[in-house]
Amino acid sequence: MLRIPCPHCGERDATEFHYGAAAGVDYPTDPAALTDGEWAAYLFVRANPRGWFRERWFHAAGCRLWFHVERHTVTDQVRTVREGAA
């Protein structure tokens, strides 16, 4: 079982969380100005690193807040955690 360290509730089982995919993907400032290719890239194209990956998690069964986690995609180690939805 993957254990996720919630910044408010402490370390809990991953079944209490929703996974929010990659962090730091900003909504385009002017979506109407994008080409189809750029829009598709915003929607679907993500880094898929073998190594450290910053991602979002939502503590659905606990404090119900979003936060960021830096997780190693091979070992599932968690390096840093920070509050915040963005």
Add this chain to the structure above:
Amino acid sequence: MGDVLDLRRSPLAGRGFGVDSPRLRMAEEPFRSLVEVRSQARPEAAGVGATWCWQLGPTWWLVDGAPATEPCLEVPLAGVVRSGNEGASAVDVSAQRTTVVLAGENAERVLAHGCPIDLSRVPVGGCVQGLLVGAQVAIGRTGDDAFRVYVRPAFARHLAAWLTDAAVEDL
């Protein structure tokens, strides 16, 4: 009004749920007055007649008071938490959860059978939210061996059935 209250049914009414043994007591406390408060600071719940105030999140509180025939904590609490505090709110959620109380020296042991959270680290007056046998619950500690479990009505019968079964060794 009396007729309306007679028609009110708690989620565990008629289920035969309840244990009263020397080392474990379990029972439903139906129709508690519950109010969710969003506020930076802990609301002054005792001042409006509430019994408990649990912290569910950084700015999220659950206030628990005696049963009443109509929402009685929401308005006074809203007045308290909103004074000088923009964005704070209080909403009556009495129908959103029912309360199961566990007490006795084996209460923590029974909950630990199905709860991955280490309840021994929860202080008296502290509260944790999480999954208890798959049901989302808030568990508040009211004493060294006394807990209040707040559970959604749809999950209450599942939880009661599981508690009854889990408690067999701990009576």
